[in-house]
Structure formats: C-alpha cells, structure tokens
Amino acid sequence: MSTHSTRLRRAALLGSTATLVASFALGLGVTPVSAQDADESTEFEEVVVTGSRIMRRDLTAPSPVSTVGAEEFQLTGAQNVEQVLATLPQTIPGFGGSSNNPGNGTATVNLRGLGTQRTLVLVNGRRYLQSNQSGVVDLNTIPSTLIERVEVVTGGASAVYGSDALSGVVNFIMKDDFEGMEVGAQYDTTSHGDAEKYNIDMTMGGNFADGKGNATLYLGYVKRKPLFQGDRKFTTFALEDCDNDDPRNEFGVGEGLCAGGSSGVPEAHVFGSGVLSTIFAPDGSLIPWVNSGPNNTRFNYAPDNYLQLPQERWMASSTAHYQINDNVRAYTEAMFVHNRVPQELAPTPAFTTVEVNPDSPFFAPDAQAAFDAIRSDTNGDGVVDGDDNAVVFVGRRMVENGPRQSLDTRNGFRVLVGFDGEVAEGWNYDVSYSYARVDYTNLLNNDVAASRFIQAIAVTDDGTACQDPSGGCVPLNIWGAGNISQEAIDFVNVGAANVTSITTQNVQGFVSGSLGDWTGAGDVGLALGVEYRTDSSDNRNDEFLASGDVLGFNSGQNTAGSYDVYDIFGELALPLLSDVAGAESLEASLAARYSDYSTAGSVWSYAAGLTWAPIADISFRANYQRAVRAPNVNELFGGLSNGFPGATDPCAVTSEGVAPDASLKSLCEATGVGAGLFGVFGQANAQIEGLFGGNPDLQEETSDTWTFGAVFTPEALPGFTATIDYYKIDITDAIFVLGGGVNNVLDVCYNVVQDVNSPFCQAITRRADGNVDNVKVLNANIGALKTEGIDLQMNYSTDVEWGFFDGGSTLDFNFIGTHVMENSFIATNEGELAEDVVECGNTFGETCGEPDPEFRFNLRSTMTNGPMSLSLNWRWIGSSKVDAIINGDDPAGYSIPKLKSKSYFDLSGTYDVNETLQLYGGVRNLLNTKPQFLGTDQSQANTYPETYDAIGMRIFLGGKVRF
Template sequence: MSNRYNKAALLAGTIMASLVIATPAHAQSDSQPQENPVGTDIDADAGTGGEAIVVTGSRIQRRDLTSTSPLATVQDEEFKLSGAVNVEQVINTLPQVVPGATSFSNNPGGGVATLNLRGIGAARTLVLVNGRRWVSYDTSQVVDLNTIPQFLLDSVDVVTGGASAVYGSDALSGVVNFRLKQDLSGVEAGGQYSITDRGDGARYQGYLAVGANTSDGRGNVTAFAEYYNRKAVFQGARDFSRFALGDDGDVLSPGGSPTTPQGRVSVAPTAVVGVDPDGTGPLQAPTLVRGVGNYATAFGANFGSPGVSDVFDVPGDYYNYAPANYLQVPQERYTIGGYGHYEISDAVTAFVEATFVNNRVANELAATPVGGTFNVNLAAVQPYLSAADFAALQQIDANETAINAARAAAGLAPLFGPQAGGLNAQDPGIVQLGISRRILETGARNALDERNAFRVLAGVRGPAFANWNYEAYYSYARTRNAQIQSGNISQSAYRRAVENGDINVFGAGTLSQADVDGISILAQNGEVSTLQVASASLSGTLGSFGWGGDAIGLAIGAEYRKVGAEFIPDTALSSGDVVGFNAGDPTAGSYSVKEVFGEVRVPLIADRPFFHRLELNGAARYSDYSLEAVGGTWTYAGGAEWAPFADLTFRGQYQRAVRAPNVGELFGGQSNGFPGATDPCALASAATDATVRDLCIQTGVPAGLVGTAGLQPATQIQGLFGGNPDLEEETSDTYTAGVVFRPSFIPRLNIAVDYFNIKVENYISTLGGGLNGALNLCYNVIQDINSAYCQAFATGRNPANGQIGDSGFLPLIGNANVAKVETAGVDFQVDYSLPLNMGLFDESSKLNFFFLGTYTDTFKFYAVQDLDAFDECAGRFGQLVCGNPQPKWKWSSRLSWIDGPLTTSIRWRHLGKVRDDDDSTDYVVEELKAYNVFDLALGFDITEQLSLSMGVNNIFDKKPQVIGDNQEQANTYPGVYDVLGRDYFVSASLKF
C-alpha cells in the first residue's frame, strides 16, 4: 500500500476518538513512547521545545495540554462522521449538555439553536470562537449556534465549571470554545445531502473556503462561503406525533383543543338556570326554564353543521392541531466571511476576522384559536342560526332580563348589563355569549425570523520583551432580527364583527375572504443585539523554582465590554390586540464593564520520586459594571495537579464565577397588570398573628389598618410586571476533583474520572411566580422584611393607607435574585487505540474506542433560595419545574476501524430513564424508559484531495416514547429524543 494511506491511517487514528479524555495529553517528557495526543493536533515533540499553545480555560501559553478543569474536545472528524451540519447536532449529544433550542423547537420556538451546559441555562454557558466572545442574538445575550461555520471547525473544547476569572461574565456552568481552522492554504469545497428514511426532511449544504499565504510567507488570508437549506417536517408525518395525545384516565387518547373550527357557544349558568335575588339558589319567581337546548351543557353548543347546534362531545369533537405543527423547522442560511493575519514586523502581527450570516427559520402552529365573552346582537345573527337555536338565545335573553328585574326589586345590583361592571351590555335583544372558534380560514400561524448577524474583529499580537507576548484586539458584533407573523387575528376587529353580526362564527368554513381580511392582522417585531469588546493582555514566564518544574507562567490584562439590545414590537403586538402569537412590551437597554485580570501557573516539582509533576494555578478578575446594583465584583479560581508518577495524575480546582443580568432581565418592557390576589394584611387573622402583623407594619401598613377589609378594596391588585433594573449578579461556586490514568503497561489507553459540584446562588427568576405567590411567600412563608419578596411590597404600598398598587405605588413583580441551583455528579472518559496487524487496504489497521459519560447525582432547583425546599431534577422531566429530561446516566461512545483510506465507525448514544417531576399528579406515563440510538458511518479517502463520507443515523429507527399531558410538544421532548427516525447522509470534500 502507498505511504499516503499509512499517513491517512495515522492521522485518522489520532482524531477518531473525537470526544477525548479530560486531559488530552501530558507533557511529552513522559517515559513511555507517545503518539499524537488523542483528539489533538499537537506535534509529537510538544513539551520538548514544540510551539507554545493556549488551552481553553486558560490564557497562559504552555507546551502541553494538561488542564486542571475537566476538558472534553470534539474534533472536526466527529461532525463528518455524524453527518452534522449545524453544530448543536453534535454538541447536544455530549453528556454534559441538556439540549436548549434546536432544529425541532417549534413551540416553544424562536428560530435559534442554543447550548445549555449541565442544564443550568443557556444564558449561563459562555460560547467562544477562537477563544473570544461571539455574537449574541437577542436581549438574553445568548449565542445562536447557527452563526458558527461548522465546515471550518478544527475542534470544540468543552470546559466544565465556572470560568469567569479567565473569561468574564456568563461562564457559570462552563465554557464551550469553537476553534476554527487556521492558515488554510488552497481551496476546500464540499457539500452534504441528508434525507430521512421516509423521504422527507431533506437538508442540503454547500461550502467553499479559499486560503492563501502571502508571497513573502509572512501572512495568510482565508475567505469562505456556505449555503444551507433544511426542509420542514410536519408532526402529521410521523405516527407518534400525528395526533395530539392527552391523559384520559389510565390511557393515552387523541385529545387536542376544545377550540374548534366549527365553533362552540356557551352562556353563564345564571342566564340559563336563573338565581334568586341574593345569588345563592334557584330563582322562584318568575319561573325560568332550567336549561335551553344544547347551551345548558358544560361545553355549550357545538355547531357541527353551520347554524345548527348539537351537544359538544368530549373529547370526540376536540380539534387535532398536531398535524399542522412543524416537527422539524425549516431553515435557510447564507454565510460569508474571512480572516487573516500578516506579520508587519518581528514585533507586530496584525489579524482580522469578519463574518456575516443571514439565517431564516420559521415556526408554524395550527390556525389561531379565539375565545372570549361577547355581547351579541340577536337580530344581527338571526340569519346565521336555525330557528331552534335563535329561539333558545331569545329565551336566554329573557332570562337575563328577568333576573335583573328580580334583583332590582330586592334592592340588589343587576347581574347583567353595564351596571354589573360592563362585563356585558345586556339590553333586550343583546345576549352575553361565550364563543370560542378556531379561525381555520386564515390558515396556519407562521412566524418567520430573519436574522442578519455580523462580527468584525481587528487586533495585533507579537513578542513584547524577553519571554513575554502581547495581544490586543477590538471586536464589534451585531444581530438584527425581523420577525413577520401571519395568521394572527385582531382581537378588537374580531369582537366588533362578532357582536355586530358582521361575520358568521356559528359553524366551520363560514367565513368569506372578505371576513378573513377584516379580522386578520399582520404583526411584526424587530430585535437588535450588539456586543463590543476591547481586550489587551500580556503572557509570559518568570523563571522556575529549580525543582525540575517548568517556568512560572503568568498572564495579565484588561478588558472593556459593552452590551446592548432592544426588542421592538409593532403597535398591534405592544397593545395586546393580537391573538395568535404572544404580545410583547418594548425593551431597550445597555451596560458596560471594565475589567482587569490575572492568571498564574506555578510548576513546582517535576521528575522527582512521587512527584513526577506538581503544579498549582490561580486566576482572578475584578469587574466594574456600570450597573449600580452590580457594581464591582471579584471572580477567582485556584487549583492543583499532582502526578506521583507518569501514569497517574490527580487534579482539583475551585472557581468562583459571576453572571451579570442580561438586557432582557434588566430592561424588559414593564407594564401594569391587575391580577386577582389576596393581601394577607387585609385578613382579620393578620391582626392577631404577631409575626404577620409586625411584617405588615414593616412593609408600610399603618398599625391601625392591619387586619381590616378596607386595606384591599378590590379583588384585583395592581402591580408592575417586567424587567428589573435593580437585579444583582448571579454567583456560582464550582468544585472539581479528578484523576487521569494513562498506564504505561497498556499503551494508548486514557481514563479520566472527574467529580463536579456547582452551586448557583442569586439565580434570577420571576418573583413568586406572580403577585399572589409573592404575597404568600412574603407574609406567610419567608416572613423576613429583607427578602426580595417583602421588599417588593415595602415599596409597593401607599404609606398613607397601606394599600398595594394605590396612587402610583406599585410592587414590581418581575425578575429577582430569588432562586438557587445545585448540581453534582461524575464525568467518565475513556479512549483507547489498538493497532491491528491486518487490513483490507493496508498491511495494518487500527481500532479506536472512546466513551464519554456523565452520572448526574443531583440537580436541585430552589425556587426560593432562603428555604430548604427544592425540586430534584436529576433523573426527572416535566412541565412543573424540570423541563427537558435530565437522566442520571447519559453517554456517547464510538468504535472506529481505520483501515488505510477507509474509516468504519459506529456510535452509541444512551439516555437513562427519567420520571415525571410532578408528584401530585398521576400521569399515564410517569416514567420514560432508557433510550439507545446507534449510528453507522463510513469515510473513504478516494485520493489525497477527495474524501467521501456517508452514514445512517438511528439505524434501528428508534422512536421516542410517547407521553400525554406532561409532554413538551409532539407527544415527546423533540430536542432530546430522535423524532426524525432513520436518517441518511452523504458528503464530499475536495481539497486542492
């Protein structure tokens, strides 16, 4: 066989174990012979004079790849073998990751792909590209992974635990660093095509990258472009998602929505049956009918035939909305960009980066359901109704009139009409009806997001003096999103049309195009997110302790960042007149931070008995935020590595990290609301309970008014809802401890076991889940004036009368630093390479194996960090608290055979069983069983320039286990379990 294939096998062998060991390599001064470190491209002489490198999680240059924090690396080969074009397809298979938004996120959706390490939240995972911050997409300041060019990836590093001391805010759960290929010379072109076993969901990709070195050899420039298109798959295309399933006793049955295309009409029970003057029992005089046709049923009249009512059958008449919803959302993406560097002089190398991404993703839901209470003019709607139904409505009108008359005679206020609070303008000939109807005539609801994101960066680097190097750069990133919503209904226009009889809602298919045009509204909103970073750093060495260790490494620097974002809804959305998609309040804000940081690496001892290597490290950063509530913060880290001999390394680290609140949390649009609530201070019991009484007085209630009904004159209490500019920073403490074993008696075997423990405090969450919940927690549960819950009412009561929400004194029931998260577990990593003295294409071949697994022992969410009560989400899922399944066991493993130009590889993805998180409810499906998926891939180097890859993901067509009321969407959790089924891909790459 040619030497070319031997080289190909050697290279493939070094990268095929693509999710690598926590410390991918030691210094190459180890006594045992070493191959290239698995999952890296470091030269074999690294550590003995090789080129200095920077490991993710540190800014110090070094000549090995050791890491105190657990570090996993995904090589570019993994993307090829898995057929992944969007980076989240691979990253979400890592056991450290709980999927965020994905290509299957339709409701909830948003048209983005996000990354959520350890399940702590996408906003608490820092995403870098080439070690620097990337572009965010909205007011939450989260990176959309769709903007990262997958075809240029060299590797992806995943670092567990807080890393704010090295990188600044947001790195509470860890850092993910996407490394792009550098110094490309020549042309790389390629493409991929994927399609499911059912012939749908096609995906197309084509890319081109051109790199060239300058004629003097002092620089390089690379330009690239990509096009990607993903076709939609609807839920109706799969058996498990074709029907909206719900819990029906002890079985799952087709359910759906009671808001149907044929329409459903009901009336208040008092209007049908009648009540006595004080509203407590049947009306004795005048005698009224106790039921009127189908309107007396619990779900009212169902218009199975236009204008003719029948009894609503539960759930037989429910509308199956599932087929109209996306299972895989469509996407179209254009990416262009370039980067380069040039050595201006021996001391100055300039570098630039530029990227532009146009990304369009749509979400689609079934047609808009509209419901409400309407005051219908009987004469106007008579032409739409059968004689029997019109007569029934006339009788109901007479009932309302009689009830009002009877109450007036008893000196009581009417139940119907403007004097009853304006809830229905009851006059003879006008009747109050509850009407719900799905406006199928407008078509599905569709929200198209088109995001234009660009990022530019320019900087200089080079030797500063002696063994010191410098780097300084400035970057600017901006994303603008335009969302256009179709299928919405104008609530005000619909109400006028129904009440005046301008449209016929009593049956399916009764609306004309003119009717549709009159009630439809095209809504749109925009988002803008910006990030500016100016950073400068020095790194170098200070000498050594003389005990065999390397020189002390040091890095110092300063950074300035400014983030800004705004959400701009149109008038219809901000007014709340739109029915279909959620309304939104305008949001706008920005803040900046100035930082200084330092990092030190101290190799103490090397090549001594029981001290093959002993090393300490530390880092610290001081951040000064323009946010008054955050101000100045410190983050810091310290760790150690001890290798008693070459085969074994122990390591541990502690890190304190922070996350400043994002623009949405701080400056989210605020608006007044009037929810129903009970003020505990207005209850008579408050006057006799010393603790409650004192707390009421502390929060602003005059002592003489505690326990009096006059303290709450209405059942609704006014509050202010939205962002909170007084939020403080979140903090996290991370402890990691592990062992790395590379036995010299089993060459090429690497084993790592790492324990992690992460605690996030001051976690930002909605205060009390609402105004009533906040009142209860303040006065009945926590009972501490210094708590965020009580402080909201201390500033939200009128000091003159103690009333909440009176005379401009409004409690802010928005975001607050009230919750806490704790998670702990163990990461397991194994990789092994075994040479074979046989092969089909060469005299020898190689087997590569890797295993990357996580056991999550606990994940505790404290809704109130001041209390001991928490929800356990490790091994659980559900809509109550936990959301996406978080199995205790999760792993990904791959076995590959590299035989000359041919690579044959099998991947095994495993998710452990999980159970529902709502112990108060018995669901039909309380437990999701363990889930295993197997993938097969083949790669073949036809020539040194041309390579082909092909594969089948989910070769056994494993389907998700279906669930009912405790699902996210599509009767499952689509971001976690495979919803496409067996899926094929073929790709080609050409280099010349």
C-alpha cells in the same frame, strides 16, 4: 411539595432565553485534553488550552477540558453545530431544529442544565455574535465546516473570560491557515424520503508575501425543509393523559394516553353552564360539547405544527494574518450570516369575552332562545330588553384565517482586528478589537386583532352590518365551522412585527510569559490583561403587539438599554515540584478578575487549582472557582409587559363558597382588601394579571464550582487514557421573576411569609372590590441552583493486522459518560424559603423541563483502514421520572410516570477515492428507534424532540473535492 416551589421552576424556565432543559447523547470522539502525554523525545509547540491564557508546553489543566475534533462533525453529518454539542454529556440541548413551540429560531447550548444564559460561547477565545437581548449565542451562526476543534470547560470560568461563564465555556477554534480550495456538499433525508437537508460550502485560501501571511475565505449555504407533526402517525394527535386507551391511537403510543386537543374549536365553543357549554353546527344550531373520550370535540392542533423547522442560511467568513516583523503579527476575522427560520402553529385560538346579538340570523332558533335568556344591560340604559346583547366567553379556532406563522430572520456580522507577537524574550502579547451587530426581525402572519374580532361579532339584527361599523367593520360569523367570509377574515387578520438590534464591542489586551524557575520545578507562567466591553440593544414592537391587540399575545413595552464593563485580570501557573519521589509534577494555578459594571457595580471572580502527578501513570487535579454573571440587557431593561397566568387569591371566597381563614384577615386588609369585603368577595377570574419586566437594580449571580479528578495514562497499556472528574456547582442570587411568578407571590405573601412589608406582599395591588388588580413580578435575585455529578472518559487506540485493505487497521474506542447526582433549585429570598428544595435530577416534566437522566453515555468505535474509515456510535439515554413524583407526588396519579432508557445507534464512514476526492455518508438512528410518548408532561410533539428522535432514521451522503 408546596405550590410555590413548582411555580418557581416553571417561571424560571419560561423567563429565560431558553428553557432549562435536560437531555443527553454521547460519543463524540471526545478526548480529555488533560490526559494527553507524549514521549520525552517529542517536540512540543506551546499552546493555550481553553480555561487559561497562559501558554503551556503540555495540555495539562486543573479544570476538566474536553475537545471535539473536526472529524466528529463529518461523521455525524451535522450541518448545524448544535447537532454535535447536544450529544456531549456535559451539555443539555437547548433550542434546535425541532423547537417549534417553544422556540425562537435559534440553536443553543446549555452546559449542565443551568441555562443557556449561563454558558459562555467563544470563537477563538473571544466573544461572538449575540442572538437576542439575553446575550445567548445562536450556534446557527458558526460554520461547522470551518471548525478545527471545540473545547469545553465545565464549571465557572469568569476569572479568565468574564461574565456569563457560570456553568462553563464552549470555545470554537476555527481554521485560519488554509491553503488551496475545498468544495463540499451533503444531502440528508429520512427513511420516508422527507425532511431533507442539504448544504454546499467552499473554502479557499493561500499564503502570500513569501509565507508571511495567509488569507482564508469560506462561503456556505444550508437548506432545511419542513416536516409537520401530521407527517408522522405518532405525532398526528395531540396526546393527553387519560384512564383508557384511545381507539385513534392504534399505532401504539402507549397506555394511558388519549387524543386530546384544544377547547378552542372551529365550531366556536361558548364556556359556562347551559347554553354556555356548547358548540355550533354550520347552521348555527347547538351541538353538545364533549370534553374527553374517543369522541371528544376538541380541536387537534398537532398536525399544523412543525416537527422539523425549515431553515435557510447564507454565510461568509474570512480570516487573514500577516507577519509584519519578528515581533508583530497582524490578524483579522470577519463574518456575515443571514439566517431564516420559520415557525408554524395551528390557526389562532381566539379566547375572549364578546357581546352577542341573540337576534342574529347567524343562529338557529334554539341558539337564539338560549342567548336571549342571558341578555344583560350592555347598552347601559338600566333596562334589559331586545336592544341589549348577551355577554359570553368564547373559544373559536380561526381555521379560515390559516395557520399562524412566525418568521425569524437574523442578519449578523462581526469584524475583529488584532496584533500579537513577542514583546520580549519569553513574553508574548495579544491586543484586539471586535465589533458585532445582529439585526433580528420577527414577523407574525395570520394573527387576529382582538379589538376587531370583538367588534365584528356584535352584529345587527339582520346580520348584514356591525353594530359599530367604524373602520370598515365586516360581520364575523364564527358560529359554526367554515362560516367566516373572506371579507370578514380580511378585516380581522393582522400581521405583527418586532425588530431587535444588538451591538457588542470588545477591546482586550494581555501579555503572558515566564517569570523564571522559582522552585526548580519549571518556569512560572504569568498572564496579565485588561478588557473593555459594551453591550447595547433595542427591541421595538409594532402597535398591535405593544398594545396587546393580537389574540394570543399580551401587551409589552419596548426593551432598550446598554451597559459597559472594565476588567483587569491575571493568572499564575506555579510549578512546585518536579521529578522527585512522590511527585513527577506538582503545580498550583491561580486566577483573578476585577470587573466594574456600569449596572451591577464592582465584582470579583477568582480561581485556584492544583495538579499532582505522583507517578507518570496517574495525575490528580482539583480546582475551585468563584464565577459571576452580571444581568443582561433583557433582565435589566426588559419593557413592562402583562400576562394572565392562572392563580389563586388566598383572600377570596372559593368557588364552593368557602371563606378564607380568619387569621388572614388583617394581612389581606393591609394589602388592599377593603373593610367588610374579607370573607365576602369571590375571585373574579381564574387568571390574575401579572406585570413582568426588567429590574435595573439587579445584582450579579454568583457561583462556586469545585472539581476533583484523576487522569490515567498507564505505560503498561499503550494507547489508553482515562479521566474521572467530580463536579459541584452552586449558584446563588440567581435571576428569576420575583417569587417565581404570580401565583407563587400570592402564596408566599399570605401563606408563608405573612409580612405586609415583605417584597412579596408589596408586589400585590388590589381593586376597590377586593380582587387583585395585578401582581408586579419583575426580575429579582431570588434563586439558587445546584448541580453535582461525575464525568468519566476513556479512550483506547490500537493497531491490528487485518482490514479491507493492505497495511492493517487502527481501532479507536471513545467512551464518555455522566452520572448526575443532583440537579436542584431552591427558592430563596433573604432565607425565607431556603429549605424548599425542588430536585430536578433524574426527572422530566412541567416543573423541571426536559429529561435529565441520572446516567447517560456514548461509545464511539472507529476502524481506519487505508483510505477508509467506519464508525459506529452508541448513544444511551438513561431513564427518568416525572419531576412531581421525585418531589413527593403519588406515581399512581400519572399515566406515564417514567421514561424508559433509550439507545440510538449511528453508523458512518468515509472513503478517500484519491488525494482530491473524499466521499462520506452514514445512517443516524440506524434502528429507527421511536421515543416513548407522553401526554401532559411533554414539551412538544408528544415527547421532548430535542432529546429523543421523533423524526426517525436519517441517511446522509456527502463529498469533498480538494484542489
């Protein structure tokens, strides 16, 4: 596999609002909507199934739709919505409660592993609060207590709902017709008695105006306490791959793993050769640097990181509706959420170039002599003498400054007003307007100003003052652990902040009804509508972040921008046959949407489907959808920022003195290498500056989705239903950074395309000495994503005569599983790299991210007997391999080439004490199953903590009181 393939995927992951992750856990009591049938005598209520705006008398739809009922959130003890959605086979968990680094304080959902920005999240069929400038919804803002059900449609749904639905739609249907009062509380802890969670909420509502109206109010509070990686043995050390077991890993994390860490240490690490390969004792004397092995001197940063992020959330939500007359009903929704999620990392690793006074009393004689030997003409007088400093690159862990802290606070509110009703017999309308705003503040504490750090290290000969005393500089003695004074810490310590405001307004209206029976097979359904939406946001960095004067952060400009879109859409449900030989029913469906974006211009999305039931026991469905995703504010208008990734310049002499291939000479010179420099100059730094940012010329992403499936409802086996569906999603013109990143652009320009006029070569700027000055890798429509697989769902319900209470019991079995056949990406730019495929199905690792096993399933078994129900959930996650192995690397080069399959068992139950009081509780990860631990290929905490349980067994207890 070529280098540019690997770098593309990683850049794509880091560049999106959430990592493209892959994990799985199942068993949500998920029911296949389209599998539901009923006896002919049953009275149907017309309903709208997610994925369509046409009201139907049954729940049959051409696209696979899965539902998660409200009871599932209670059975799992889920206080946050993502705890349940992450276990759906169609989804891959995004950020969650263990996403400390990476993480941004949000919880997200990622259908099919195609990216959170390609999953459209709706509430009651409408757009909701955005959590960031990429338009992603934070699931923390949706109260699980108010959820009536969740409907999930996988595959494109842009023709019905507009942009962003490339991988599908997650639609939360909320309770809006509540009578009485319900107060609930829950406590959740681990078998260690730590990492507690608790919540309390109240829902009250009632009818008014003789039943013409209803109003419902919800208030909720959630508290999640922190857990550090140092609180568990298996996450106490930052593990890395090695040849032998580390004696410190006596708790058994696996062979081939050693306790590693960072080269930025509290003793100060000077890099290079001779003196430039050492650390320092507290007296300023030299200590050898030990890079590896059980006695290595690396800094173990793991204990300072959160394994469970703390969280505090206040939420209020209300709904109301009133029937004005027979044809007009007014309705409204309003909500407010205050969500605080801190993150914490080990103290700042200060990696930078500094000037050091060799005569400083901070050094012992051996260090003074070593630094004196490498003085250079730092004062510019043309002479190297005692007035000059030594220039070195240092890595110092600023433990005296305390751990780095980040506090993400999101205050959001949303109001919606609308009217619906009957416009004529058989025809209904719905008109609504919504306004949503999120104010997001990210506060950083205990960081270090780069300029002050550099200034304070260059001290006078007696060490009592800075060589540059401006700004109240205090000498900084970094040479040895614990040597920094509080006054010096106060001088270099800085807090930083960035503030983001996001506003969304949405107006939509549509009518739906029947055009009559054209074919004798049933009424033709039609829905027509219009929609207008505007998104605007503004991000402001403070002076430290904007200038890049915070160690560990690169400079970045503010991001501000907006766009709007006008839509016209329509759907048609056309029955073709009914109750004839070979066709109990046959129906076609069509949908189309025309969108005019102020940025991407005019685009079309459309869909066509067919459902056919040859007999009552079985039906088949097929669907094709063309979906689009217009670029978001961050992708379009992201402020220019710089970064310094590792990269190799093909035009430079290697560190071993090997000159580049002479065939590159003309191309290197055409891209800025001066005459006489080719084959002479060496690459100055292992890192090359990249310029990242938005691109207002971006166009829409496009996806083609095919689904084929069957629904089984055998009369011979009452209570049994099953669905099997094949899906295939191809996304083209996917938005990534140009070329996938700095190194990839250099590689493709000089080794693949070799055309000075290509966008890759045009992105490179060089200095007068021949070295690359920077590579401009703005967002571009360059990628393609593909995924393919099969979903299987089975449900069976039966009554038995036995149980704990009189009256017999009901047994319910719900199985849902996924087989991933392909999950790949292709780097494309005008077809130049179209054959360079990277496979991410059945893999994990640096390139592809979280595990995406080939097989995964969930089986929930529930017994309901009188006032009690007991439920056992079996979540199975299949095995997966290191992505580089799947794509051609030798497995022998990896300590942990494969993750084994894992099973998790959850036991829960409810008991209705009386009509007023219900108690419930359960145990998650009943067997306290630990993850298989990783070194180099981990995400964080020596594993993938949003996929595998790294915290251990959890016990939860709760109750509800109804009035």
